Amino acid sequence: MELVDRSGEWELLRDAYAGCGEGRGQLVLVSGRFASGKTELLHAFGDFVVDSGALLLSATGARAEGALQRGVLGQLFHSDTLPPSVIARAASLILPAADPGQFGSPAMRPSDARVAQELCTIVSGLAKDQPVVMLVDDVQYADDASLQALLYLIRRMRTIPVLMVLTECEQPWSPRPWFHAELAGCPHREITLRPLSAQGVADLVELKLGAGRENLAEGLHAVSGGVPLLVKALIEDQAHGEGDPFVGAAFGRAVLACLHRSDPSFLEVARGMAILGDEATPALVGRLIEMDGGSVEQHLDGMARSGQFSPAELSRPAVHAALLDSLSPADRVVMHRDAAELLYWHGATPVTVARHVLGADDATAPWAIRILRDAADQSLVDDDVDTAIRCLSLALRASEDDTERVLITAALARAEWRVNPLAASRRLAPLHHALEDGTLTGRDLVTFIRYLLWQGKLDDATAQLGTVMESLTQADAQIAAELGLAYQFVYGTAPGSMPQETTNNPWTRARVTLTSMVQHGGGEDLVNNALHVLASCALGDSTLEMLATALSVLIGADRVDDAAISCERLLCDAAKRNAPMWQAVLASIRAHISLRQGDPAQAEELAATALELMSPQNWGVLIGYPLSTLMLANTAMGRHERAAALAQQIVPEAMFKTIFGPRYLNARGHHYLATGRLLAAFSDFEECGALVGALGLDVPVISMWRGDLAEVQVLLGRPWTAKELVTAQLEFAGGVTGRVKGVSLRVLAATSDPKERPRLLYAALDLLQVSGDRLELARCLVDLAQAHHELGELELARSAALRASQEARSCHAAPLLDRLSRWSVDVAETPTAAPDEADDAVGSVLSAAELRVAALATLGHTNREIGRRLYITPSTVEQHLTKVYRKLNVGGRKDLPAGLSLHVASTPTG
Numbered sequence: 063m064e065l066v067d068r069s070g071e072w073e074l075l076r077d078a079y080a081g082c083g084e085g086r087g088q089l090v091l092v093s094g095r096f097a098s099g100k101t102e103l104l105h106a107f108g109d110f111v112v113d114s115g116a117l118l119l120s121a122t123g124a125r126a127e128g129a130l131q132r133g134v135l136g137q138l139f140h141s142d143t144l145p146p147s148v149i150a151r152a153a154s155l156i157l158p159a160a161d162p163g164q165f166g167s168p169a170m171r172p173s174d175a176r177v178a179q180e181l182c183t184i185v186s187g188l189a190k191d192q193p194v195v196m197l198v199d200d201v202q203y204a205d206d207a208s209l210q211a212l213l214y215l216i217r218r219m220r221t222i223p224v225l226m227v228l229t230e231c232e233q234p235w236s237p238r239p240w241f242h243a244e245l246a247g248c249p250h251r252e253i254t255l256r257p258l259s260a261q262g263v264a265d266l267v268e269l270k271l272g273a274g275r276e277n278l279a280e281g282l283h284a285v286s287g288g289v290p291l292l293v294k295a296l297i298e299d300q301a302h303g304e305g306d307p308f309v310g311a312a313f314g315r316a317v318l319a320c321l322h323r324s325d326p327s328f329l330e331v332a333r334g335m336a337i338l339g340d341e342a343t344p345a346l347v348g349r350l351i352e353m354d355g356g357s358v359e360q361h362l363d364g365m366a367r368s369g370q371f372s373p374a375e376l377s378r379p380a381v382h383a384a385l386l387d388s389l390s391p392a393d394r395v396v397m398h399r400d401a402a403e404l405l406y407w408h409g410a411t412p413v414t415v416a417r418h419v420l421g422a423d424d425a426t427a428p429w430a431i432r433i434l435r436d437a438a439d440q441s442l443v444d445d446d447v448d449t450a451i452r453c454l455s456l457a458l459r460a461s462e463d464d465t466e467r468v469l470i471t472a473a474l475a476r477a478e479w480r481v482n483p484l485a486a487s488r489r490l491a492p493l494h495h496a497l498e499d500g501t502l503t504g505r506d507l508v509t510f511i512r513y514l515l516w517q518g519k520l521d522d523a524t525a526q527l528g529t530v531m532e533s534l535t536q537a538d539a540q541i542a543a544e545l546g547l548a549y550q551f552v553y554g555t556a557p558g559s560m561p562q563e564t565t566n567n568p569w570t571r572a573r574v575t576l577t578s579m580v581q582h583g584g585g586e587d588l589v590n591n592a593l594h595v596l597a598s599c600a601l602g603d604s605t606l607e608m609l610a611t612a613l614s615v616l617i618g619a620d621r622v623d624d625a626a627i628s629c630e631r632l633l634c635d636a637a638k639r640n641a642p643m644w645q646a647v648l649a650s651i652r653a654h655i656s657l658r659q660g661d662p663a664q665a666e667e668l669a670a671t672a673l674e675l676m677s678p679q680n681w682g683v684l685i686g687y688p689l690s691t692l693m694l695a696n697t698a699m700g701r702h703e704r705a706a707a708l709a710q711q712i713v714p715e716a717m718f719k720t721i722f723g724p725r726y727l728n729a730r731g732h733h734y735l736a737t738g739r740l741l742a743a744f745s746d747f748e749e750c751g752a753l754v755g756a757l758g759l760d761v762p763v764i765s766m767w768r769g770d771l772a773e774v775q776v777l778l779g780r781p782w783t784a785k786e787l788v789t790a791q792l793e794f795a796g797g798v799t800g801r802v803k804g805v806s807l808r809v810l811a812a813t814s815d816p817k818e819r820p821r822l823l824y825a826a827l828d829l830l831q832v833s834g835d836r837l838e839l840a841r842c843l844v845d846l847a848q849a850h851h852e853l854g855e856l857e858l859a860r861s862a863a864l865r866a867s868q869e870a871r872s873c874h875a876a877p878l879l880d881r882l883s884r885w886s887v888d889v890a891e892t893p894t895a896a897p898d899e900a901d902d903a904v905g906s907v908l909s910a911a912e913l914r915v916a917a918l919a920t921l922g923h924t925n926r927e928i929g930r931r932l933y934i935t936p937s938t939v940e941q942h943l944t945k946v947y948r949k950l951n952v953g954g955r956k957d958l959p960a961g962l963s964l965h966v967a968s969t970p971t972g
Contacts, residue, residue, distance in 0.1 A: 065106055066269065067262025068099070071253045075107050078251060079114070079225055082193045087219030089248060092229040094255030096320045097291030100229040103255070104199050107227065116193040116225075117143055123203030132156045132174075134198060134208035135181065148184060155180050170210045177207075178214035185215060186222055193223045201228040202237065213244050220249070257288030266290075270297045281307040285380045291316050314384035327353075329388075331361045335376045336385035337397045337418075341410055342373075349404055350397065398422040402430075412436035413444075416453050425460035434460075435470065442477055442603075445639035450477040468496040472506040476603065479509065480641045484680045487513045497526060508544045508604065515552045516682040518716025523549070527557050544604055551607040552683065554721035555758045589619045596628040601635050606644060613651050618763040620799045620833045622658045629655055646675035650688040657691055657698075658801075660836025663874045666695035683714050686722030690729035697733045698837055700876035705733040721757065724750045724765045731770060736877060740774055747771040762794050762802045769809045776812045785813040801838065804829030808842045811849070819849040820858075824918075824931065840869035844878050861920070907949050913962070915942040919955050920962045 065072060071092075078088040094100050104120075112118050121137035139152035155177045170178075188194050198204065198212070216226065258266065263286070264279035271278070278300070285307060286292035292313060299310035321329040334347040344362065345355040362373055376382070386394065398421030406415045406429060416437030419430050434457040441450035454474040461467045471489050478486040486509075493510050496502045502510060507530055514523035527545060549557045592612040599605050609632060616625035629652045636644035653668035669692035678685055689708060696705040709730050717723050731746030751767040754760045762768075768791040775784035788809045792798065798806075807826035811819040823846040830839045843866030850859035863882055870878035908916060918928045925936040925943075932939075943955075952958060 065099075065103065066265040067258045068103060068255070071103060071255065072107075074251060074253055075103075075227070076110075078227075079107075079111060079116070079193070079195070082116075082195070082223050082225035085221065085223050087216075087222050088225040089216055089219075089245075089250035090225070090227045090253060091245065091250055092227060092253045092255065093232050094229075095257075095289070096231050097289050097316070098255040098257065099290040100231075100255055101199050102290070104197050104227065104229055108195070108197055111193075111195045111225075112143075116195045117188055117191075118195050118197065119144075120197040121199070121204075121208075123198065123200040125203050128203050128205055131205050131207040132177070132211075134201075134204040135177075135211055138196060138198070139181065139184070144188075148188070152181065152184060170214075171207075174207045174210055175214070178211040181211060182215050182218055185219075185224060189223045193225065196224065196226045198226070198228050200230065202230045202233065206238070209238065209241050213241070216245075216248050258283070258290055258293060259288065263288060263293055266293060267297065270294075271300065278307055285309060285313075285378065287378075289320075291320065309380040309383070313380060314387050317381055317384040318388050328361055328365055331358055332365070332376055333385050333389060333397070334358075335362075335373065336382050337394075337401050338405075339377070339382070339417075341405060341414055346404060346408065350400055395422050395424070399424055403427065406433065411440075413440050413449070416449075420449075420452055420456060423456065425456050431457045431461055431466070431470075435473065438473060438477065445641065447477055447480050447640060451481075465501055468492060468501050469506070472496070472502060472509060475513065476505070476509045479513070480603065480643050482680060483513070483516060483643055483682065484677070487517050487682075490514070497530075504541060505604070507541060508548060511545055512548045515548055516684060518683040518714050518719070520553075520716065520719055524557060531557075547607050547611065551611060552720050552722075553757065554764070588615055589621055592616050592619075593624065601632050601639075601644060606647060610647060610651055613655075617655060617658055618799070620801050622655055622834045626652070626655045626659065642675045643680070646672045646681075646688075647684070649675065650684075650691065653688060653691045653695070657695055657837075659834055660839065660869075660873050662695035662698040662837065665691055666699070669695060678711075683717040683720045684722060685713060686717045686720070686726040689713065690722070690725040693726075693729040693733055697729070697736050698877070699874045700736075700880070702733070702737050706737075709733055718753065719757075721759060721764075724754045724757075724759065724767070727753065728765060728767065728770065735770075735774060735777075740777055744771065744774045744778075747774060762791050762798055762806075766791060766802060766805060769806050772809050772813065776809075781813040785810065788813065799833070800829040801833035801835055804833060804835075804842070805838055808838070808845055811845060816849065816852055820846060820853070821927075823849060828931075836869055837873045837875060840866055840873055840875055840878050843869055844881055847882065908946060912942050912946050912949075915939055916946045916958060917962045919943060919946075920958045 075090060078090050082088045092100055092103065101122075108118050108120060119138045119141050121134045123134060127133045136153075136156050139156065140149060144152075185194055185196075201209075204212075212226070212228075215224070219226070260280065260283045263283040264276060267275050267279040267282060282293055282296045286296055295312040295316035296307055296309065298312040299308050302308070302310050302312075318329070321332055330351050331347060331353070334351040335342045338346055338350065343355075344358040347353075348355040348358040351358075365376075376385070389397065398418045402415055402418035402422060405418065406427075412433045415433050419425055419427075419434060425431055425434060434453040438450040438453040438457075441447070441453065451474065454470055454477060458467060458470045458474060461470060471492055475486040475489040475493070478489075490510070490513055493502060493506075497507070497510060511523055511526055511530070514520075514526065527549065530545065531542065546556055592615040595608060595612040596616075599608060601609060613625050613629055616622070616628070629648060633645065633648045633652060636648055649668050649672035653665045653672060656662075656668060657665035669688045672688040673681075673685075673692070681688070689711065693705050693708045696702070696708065713726065717726065727746045727750040731743045731750065734740070734743035734746060747767050747770040750765055751760070751771065754765045754767065759765065768787040772784035772787040772791075775781070775787065788806050792803060792806045792810070804826045807822050807829070811822035811826070814822060823842055826842050827839065827846065830842055843862055847859050847863035847866050850856075850862055867879060867882055870882070914932055915928055918931060923931070925939040928934075928939045929936045946958070947954065950958070
């Protein structure tokens with residue numbers, strides 16, 4: 063038998079045995095809490111002394127046999143290691159008096175004295191031939207006559223080779239103080255077994271499960287408190303489940319075993335503590351289990367002092383769960399119902415009382431429904447959506463009042479919205495009538511109309527919105543603003559029934575900001591408004607659309623890095639608060655941001671995550687958002703089969719009436735364009751244009767459908783038509799950001815004379831670099847490399863292609879690398895890297911202004927052309943170049959390192 067963390071105790075026992083072998087009687091008292099490993103230590107020692115040639119006599123005390131006089135003696139002298147004659151002689155002494163005696167009496171009856179004397183003679187005779195070891199486990203349960211006989215022997219064995227080892231559980235009081243008083247006067251050694259240390263648990267885990275489970279050992283020690291019985295039970299549980307650690311049936315049985323072996327009322331008190339949980343006090347536990355508070359306090363003190371479970375240990379989740387599981391379903395219901403009543407009248411919080419109402423699954427008490435509704439409200443504030451839903455579901459089942467049922471249904475739908483919008487939308491039917499008769503007000507109004515909007519029920523939503531707007535007063539300004547923003551978030555423009563804004567709240571500001579972006583494109587004021595909203599508003603049911611709108615404004619204004627930072631923060635918040643719907647929407651926005659930053663791989667991952675968090679039915683019409691980003695990302699990376707599968711996915715027809723319809727058509731059109739299906743792409747881009755026009759969203763910052771259509775026209779051999787489209791996009795009254803202009807110039811270059819293309823593409827490069835879109839930057843560099851190549855400017859083409867390949871690889875844009883490889887094999891094989899170390903070293907000795915001038919000079923631009931691009935005079939250009947030649951120790955332009963041209967798109971202009 064293997065022992066861990068008991069080396070000191072083992073050595074003490076061996077030392078006592080050695081003393082016994084030298085002819086000196088030895089007494090050892092081993093104490094410890096329940097399940098501390100006393101029995102295991104005793105059994106291991108018994109095996110050791112038998113192997114060493116000793117005669118072993120053993121017995122175990124039992125609570126049930128405490129009144130059976132001489133019961134322990136009967137076990138000791140009935141060992142099969144004794145000669146039959148000795149067993150028979152001992153039995154003739156012990157059995158005649160095996161009748162109940164007076165419990166707890168220190169007085170020794172004459173008959174018991176004679177038996178003790180005869181047994182002592184027997185032991186002395188046995189010890190002449192070999193050491194005798196007597197082991198008595200759980201001596202606290204031994205009968206009086208046996209204890210008196212043991213004391214008789216202890217007083218006389220100082221010169222007899224006998225070792226007696228007694229184990230007992232630590233107890234707050236001794237049932238036989240006279241026994242301990244007698245022991246205290248006899249020479250003896252004491253061993254107190256403590257819980258296993260963290261290292262001891264680790265050693266036991268390694269012994270039972272093998273090496274490499276150190277992390278598991280930490281968890282086992284934390285859950286078990288180092289109690290050996292509980293540690294071993296947890297080790298056994300690990301084969302039946304997953305967890306860190308997994309707490310299963312074996313642990314539950316071990317907890318109950320600890321309590322069953324003590325005073326039976328301990329278990330009753332422990333269960334009362336488990337039911338009441340954090341609210342447990344001796345007085346409340348006593349009222350729950352019908353015991354006075356003083357007795358409960360004594361029992362708790364007794365459990366703690368006996369080393370079973372202190373109140374803190376009883377509150378450990380695993381112990382708490384084991385105690386609850388030990389109750390029958392019927393008993394648990396009764397205790398929860400009694401606890402709910404008790405705590406309600408004691409003034410506990412609604413959440414606390416509701417926990418027991420739910421445990422009893424009984425809301426028939428007159429106060430129960432109100433408590434459940436209040437608890438649901440608080441649970442939503444605490445982001446415990448599951449508890450809120452359970453409370454409201456039980457309240458709805460119990461309520462018989464029609465008006466109350468409507469209000470509970472609305473609250474339940476609001477809670478379900480965070481985790482399952484489809485489930486929430488299925489509660490719309492009873493809410494329709496409630497809206498008409500005025501039962502629904504405030505937050506419930508917004509919730510109801512939001513459901514209609516997300517599920518694409520535009521006609522219903524518009525009709526209800528008009529009715530509601532007419533009934534709202536100035537005091538309902540926030541409700542009106544929330545309703546307007548909920549509508550605009552899905553449809554892009556304000557509803558026709560929206561009243562003139564007269565108040566300044568966050569929802570109004572967000573809605574007005576979005577309206578301005580749709581009408582005029584991004585501007586500094588709009589960006590500042592969006593940043594203010596993101597900095598000042600916490601994520602919640604009523605702010606999701608507002609925060610999403612602010613992020614959309616930042617994306618449209620080319621402030622993608624700011625948008626990414628804010629969106630990451632909100633995503634972390636949503637994850638911590640267990641709100642899958644919030645996570646899904648924010649992950650979809652974050653995917654869009656990643657795509658705009660030129661990272662289709664991350665965009666693909668985030669969009670896929672968003673779609674996993676909610677089913678297509680839960681997304682409703684909003685599914686067009688993550689689906690389009692996923693399609694665009696896969697297309698950008700050349701995963702055309704995956705994009706084709708996404709394009710085949712069924713989407714709600716109502717989606718094409720929302721702001722997400724044009725985005726979906728744009729994504730599908732780009733898939734068709736990338737796979738050579740030009741007419742299909744033409745159709746989608748044209749339909750996209752018609753749709754944004756119908757929605758009042760025809761602004762380039764929302765959709766660059768004209769530029770997309772122009773790309774198709776170029777490939778169809780219609781450059782003049784393409785030029786008209788892209789020129790119209792550039793000349794648009796609003797919504798032409800740096801990115802929009804950069805992309806438009808790239809497309810315009812494709813429609814222009816080959817000699818004009820590099821100029822337009824360099825201008826596009828400057829704009830796209832600032833916009834933060836590395837994917838569009840890579841596309842522009844590929845076009846620039848091809849333009850130089852077609853003009854026979856091979857060195858310039860190679861420099862641009864080198865940078866293009868680096869950007870394309872960083873964007874995982876396989877189609878762009880494929881384009882490069884068709885006419886530049888050496889570039890296709892260029893490793894992914896920034897300019898080499900020599901070029902970096904060159905760049906590091908030049909100022910930013912000198913580097914910009916040198917980079918453009920390397921590409922062959924004249925001083926006048928460089929001056930126009932950098933807004934400086936030709937003479938200033940010449941001065942910069944003179945300094946560059948001197949610093950780099952070169953003779954002129956022809957000697958400048960070719961790698962400097964790579965800095966054209968990586969240095970700011972101005």
